[in-house]
Amino acid sequence: MDQTIAVAAVPSRNRPNGTVILLVLLVTFPLLALLVLEQSRVIDSQRLLIQQLNSDSQQLNAMRVREAQERMKRSAPSTKTPSAGAQQPSTEQHAGAVPETKKKSRESKEAPPAPPQEYPATRPVPVRKAV
Numbered sequence: 001m002d003q004t005i006a007v008a009a010v011p012s013r014n015r016p017n018g019t020v021i022l023l024v025l026l027v028t029f030p031l032l033a034l035l036v037l038e039q040s041r042v043i044d045s046q047r048l049l050i051q052q053l054n055s056d057s058q059q060l061n062a063m064r065v066r067e068a069q070e071r072m073k074r075s076a077p078s079t080k081t082p083s084a085g086a087q088q089p090s091t092e093q094h095a096g097a098v099p100e101t102k103k104k105s106r107e108s109k110e111a112p113p114a115p116p117q118e119y120p121a122t123r124p125v126p127v128r129k130a131v
Helices: 018-080 099-110
Strands: none
Touching: none
8 A cells, every 4th residue: 555645835934035124124214314304404494484474473563563653642642732722731840739640540531551452262261150
């Protein structure tokens, strides 16, 4: 009788050898370096843009302040101009007179300061408490 012995063959695994891994690394590392350089260039340009926007914002705020001061100067003399028959207040102060405090109280009554402008998202939300 013939004896046949069946031997199971060991399946070969598809393992990449060292040259394939080296080739992949040699291709990916330069690409990653280019990516990092491009990102640093983009970050620098964004930093420059933010600095320019900040300076523009400061200039715009300065212009707004100047315009508000000019409006206040223009409106202040027109409201305080005396009528034709009224006497001009004297520049000399008497010992018992206090004209400056009266002026300040009149000015505060004439034009109350404008409330600060808030963004809706920054306003605190009212909370009801159970009593």
